[in-house]
Amino acid sequence: MILEVAMLQVKPGLSESFEQNFKQASTIISKMKGYVNHELQSCMEEANKYILLVRWETLEDHTEGFRGSVEYLKWKSLLHQFYDPFPVVEHYTNVELD
Incomplete structure (x- = not known):
C-alpha cells in the first residue's frame, strides 16, 4: 500500500469554499481503481x-x-484554484520494524 501525502496551502479567505x-x-x-x-x-x-493523506493500492x-483519468480533470477543476503555492505531492511506503 502507498500513502500519498500533500501539504495544501489554501489562499487566505478561501478555506470554507475549499472545504x-x-x-x-x-x-x-473514492471511486477510483486502487483507492x-x-x-x-x-x-x-x-x-x-491542510494535509491530505490518500492511501492507494x-x-x-x-x-x-x-x-x-477524466475524473482527475474534474478533481483539478474543483480544487487547484485554491492553492498557493501549488502543493508538492509525495508517496510513502510503510517501514517494517519487526
Whole structure:
C-alpha cells in the first residue's frame, strides 16, 4: 500500500469554499481503481494549511490511473484554484520494524 501525502496551502479567505469543494472532490477520488481511503486534516497552528493523506493500492493507481483519468480533470477543476503555492505531492511506503 502507498500513502500519498500533500501539504495544501489554501489562499487566505478561501478555506470554507475549499472545504465545500473538497467534499465534492472526495466522491470522485473514492471511486477510483486502487483507492483505499483518504483524510483531510486542517492545521491547528497555521490557518489555511491542510494535509491530505490518500492511501492507494499501488503507486501507479495514483500517478497513472487517477492522474491520467477524466475524473482527475474534474478533481483539478474543483480544487487547484485554491492553492498557493501549488502543493508538492509525495508517496510513502510503510517501514517494517519487526
